[in-house]
Amino acid sequence: MKDLIQITTVLFLLVQSIGFSQEKNTEVISEKQITETQVDTTNLKSFVGKYLLVEADFELEIVKEDDKMYIISPFSKDILIQKNETTLHEPSRGVDLELIKDNKDALKFTQNGYETIIERVNSKTKS
Known part of the structure; x- marks a missing residue:
């Protein structure tokens, strides 16, 4: 009976420590995702367009x-989110959009x- 109580106590402590470490990992991952969503928009404004x-x-x-x-x-x-200096990533669908060197009117589109x-669409204005 004494051994059973000791084993139960050890298992209880193990479960608590695993639960705490998982909670801490979730907090760290959440903080990392928040910082990753920050994009250097001044350097990546060449992406903007249709x-x-x-x-x-x-x-x-x-x-x-x-x-x-x-x-x-x-x-x-x-x-x-910014993946690197030339690539933006859309995490929910796994899309990467990458600038093409020497071609400001197209992006490399990658998904799965x-x-x-993909070519930039020039806006049509009425004359």
Whole structure:
């Protein structure tokens, strides 16, 4: 009986410590995600504009609002996080948008292993 009480006590302490470490990890991950959503909009404003995804036949728009970047599709508006100096990442759908060197009118669009070039749509103004 004494051994059973000792084993139960050890298991109880182990479960408590595992629970505490998981809670702490969740807090750290949440803090990391908040800092990652901050985008250096001054360096990445060349992303802003409308782009045509030919394969899906719809337009995507990248906008800057309150020091954050968003991608707007016909279906949703999602936040973009900065992956590196030339790439923005949309985490919920796994989309990467990368600047193409020497081509300011296109982005490299990557999603789940699929890769294509999306071209900037020039706005049409009435004369």
